[in-house]
Amino acid sequence: xxxxxxxxTNLTKIYDNxxxxxxxxxxxxxxxxxxxxxxxGAGKTTAILMLLGLTEPTSGAAQVCxxxxxxxPLKVKRIVGYLPEKVGFYEDLTARQNLRxxxxxxxxxxxxxxxxxxxxxxxxxxxxxADQEVSKFSRGMKQRLGIADIWVKEPKLAFIDEPTxxxxxxxxDDILNLIQRMAKKxxxxxxxxxxxxxxxxxxxxxxxxxxxxxxxxxxxDRLGRQTVGGGRYRIEAQVAQLQPGLIKxxxxxKGVIEIESSGNSLLISCDKDLRGxxxxxxxxxxxxxxxxxIEEYSLERIYKKYxxxx
Amino acid sequence: MYAVFQKELADHFNGRRFVILFALAFLAAxxxxxxxxxxIRSVVTPSTEFIFLKLFTTSGGTLPSxxxxxxxxxxxxxxALGFDAVNTERTSGNxxxxxxxxxxxxxVINGKFLAGLAILAIMIxxxxxxxxxxxxxxxxxxxSSEEVLRLIVFVLISIIYGAFWMALAVLFSVFFNRAxxxxxxxxxxxxxxxxxxxxxxxxxANAQIPIDQNSSVAxxxxxxxxxxxxxxxxxxxxxxxxxxxxxxxxVGSFNPALMMISTLAAGRMLSPLPFSQSLLxxxxxxxxxxxxxxxxxxxxxxxxxxxxxxxx
Numbered sequence: 001x002x003x004x005x006x007x008x009t010n011l012t013k014i015y016d017n018x019x020x021x022x023x024x025x026x027x028x029x030x031x032x033x034x035x036x037x038x039x040x041g042a043g044k045t046t047a048i049l050m051l052l053g054l055t056e057p058t059s060g061a062a063q064v065c066x067x068x069x070x071x072x073p074l075k076v077k078r079i080v081g082y083l084p085e086k087v088g089f090y091e092d093l094t095a096r097q098n099l100r101x102x103x104x105x106x107x108x109x110x111x112x113x114x115x116x117x118x119x120x121x122x123x124x125x126x127x128x129x130a131d132q133e134v135s136k137f138s139r140g141m142k143q144r145l146g147i148a149d150i151w152v153k154e155p156k157l158a159f160i161d162e163p164t165x166x167x168x169x170x171x172x173d174d175i176l177n178l179i180q181r182m183a184k185k186x187x188x189x190x191x192x193x194x195x196x197x198x199x200x201x202x203x204x205x206x207x208x209x210x211x212x213x214x215x216x217x218x219x220x221d222r223l224g225r226q227t228v229g230g231g232r233y234r235i236e237a238q239v240a241q242l243q244p245g246l247i248k249x250x251x252x253x254k255g256v257i258e259i260e261s262s263g264n265s266l267l268i269s270c271d272k273d274l275r276g277x278x279x280x281x282x283x284x285x286x287x288x289x290x291x292x293x294i295e296e297y298s299l300e301r302i303y304k305k306y307x308x309x310x
Numbered sequence: 311m312y313a314v315f316q317k318e319l320a321d322h323f324n325g326r327r328f329v330i331l332f333a334l335a336f337l338a339a340x341x342x343x344x345x346x347x348x349x350i351r352s353v354v355t356p357s358t359e360f361i362f363l364k365l366f367t368t369s370g371g372t373l374p375s376x377x378x379x380x381x382x383x384x385x386x387x388x389x390a391l392g393f394d395a396v397n398t399e400r401t402s403g404n405x406x407x408x409x410x411x412x413x414x415x416x417x418v419i420n421g422k423f424l425a426g427l428a429i430l431a432i433m434i435x436x437x438x439x440x441x442x443x444x445x446x447x448x449x450x451x452x453x454s455s456e457e458v459l460r461l462i463v464f465v466l467i468s469i470i471y472g473a474f475w476m477a478l479a480v481l482f483s484v485f486f487n488r489a490x491x492x493x494x495x496x497x498x499x500x501x502x503x504x505x506x507x508x509x510x511x512x513x514x515a516n517a518q519i520p521i522d523q524n525s526s527v528a529x530x531x532x533x534x535x536x537x538x539x540x541x542x543x544x545x546x547x548x549x550x551x552x553x554x555x556x557x558x559x560x561v562g563s564f565n566p567a568l569m570m571i572s573t574l575a576a577g578r579m580l581s582p583l584p585f586s587q588s589l590l591x592x593x594x595x596x597x598x599x600x601x602x603x604x605x606x607x608x609x610x611x612x613x614x615x616x617x618x619x620x621x622x
Contacts, residue, residue, distance in 0.1 A: 015618070049619055052410055054406075054409055054410065055618060055619055074414070075412075077413075078412040083407075084406040086406075087403050087407060088402040088404045088407065089403075090321075091402070092321075092324070093321075101317050104313040104317070105313050105314070105408070105412070105413055106411060106412060107313075107412075146407075153411075
């Protein structure tokens, strides 16, 4: 168990009669890339704003890196970076000037800041255009500049809100790689998105928010088993010819719960990953094994299920 | 806050807006000095005191004086410096980024306001300095120490007056999300105060206390008093009265009725008021302008500080 980066207890925000965040209990450890999922208007941004101390919670409490964001917003903002969804820069300043301003607002020593800015511009691949006005930048470039912008203050924790909206696939790749690089430097990342395959690619753990409530939380594969497979592993096997007695002998394998067959394919539910044992059984029964795979729980299915329920 | 101030100041200096405003102000100064130079002889008699101040107040028939120009330009400059202070930050997506930095929220609005004030001060001081410098060269009469004092106070009042318009524009920029709306609102209010308020005051005074040629002096005085009092709702009128009292000490009072009565009573032109008396005379105007600026700033400050930040 690592150090706790974010912990909330019953965090609630009510905007005149509308509950944006409803009793959120969240625990995020240092070094994680936490995927914060949910449909538009589920309360993701509101939750982040409360964690940053930009909005006061109606009730409940939050701790960010040991500080209370409502009481000590400056301390939180010093160690937390926030890349908002609709990030903007001063269009008539250059990329470097924009970062310099952020560095000044964070009271970084000038020389150190200059060095860091140059390094970061190289990291995000904007060295070539560092001294061009931001108004000439594409969306992808601005988004990468945004990542450099939160990186300048070397935060412990970074909130990244929908960083890939409206960006071409190559740009998305760049951004996801940068996020992973940040995480490798020891920055805890909270990645807000509804682009599920992207979340699946980078996140170690996800939380799904629907109508202000956290409906599911955990590593993606565990969530999948819980929600879609009823907590089981599902193994699909295809054989060239189904020998009589095979189904019975598979059923005898310890851990297998249920088995369905249709034609030459078998769908086996079991309470752990039994691919090895099942393959052995099939081969021993003289039915040539053509294909075998364990069902992967795509985040999409998990997500859709919760979105429907909510 | 210093970082915000510095950045805003640099932005102003680099911006086209600054160049345009400065060019306009300089043009006005040059034109005003031209007008003053050609007409100053006709207004100056051997007994005239404060010749140097005449540079700023002399108009030539239909050609307006420096005072007219500056009272026209200060609101425009103030509005131009403030109308997009907060809303552009918001619409461009910079505000949320800015507010997630470790600064107090008021540092943003304070820094912006101070930077605007600095620009305003630079503009007004330099324009007055140009008129004074060129004038000195052209008419060859050096200013007396009292004239210098009066000019310094004039510059200060002008800066405060500009600060009021800027505070008003900042106020609108906090309330209206679109820069164009807040600019129109500020300009509209300025036009109302500058052009229409005096007309409205006149109309109300006419309705309340009608006067004609046969009216008694007391009635006429009352009429002008009412008109003046209503007109003073407009900050433009307050500023106008203050600067006239400062720069034309001979006139002594901005109240035409009072002036007429005292002229009649004494049977002679008023002698110029001493500086301390002029200052005393404009004190209410000065305090009102400061109060208006402070109120505008305070309201925008409070609104900005309390604003719920939602999905920004």
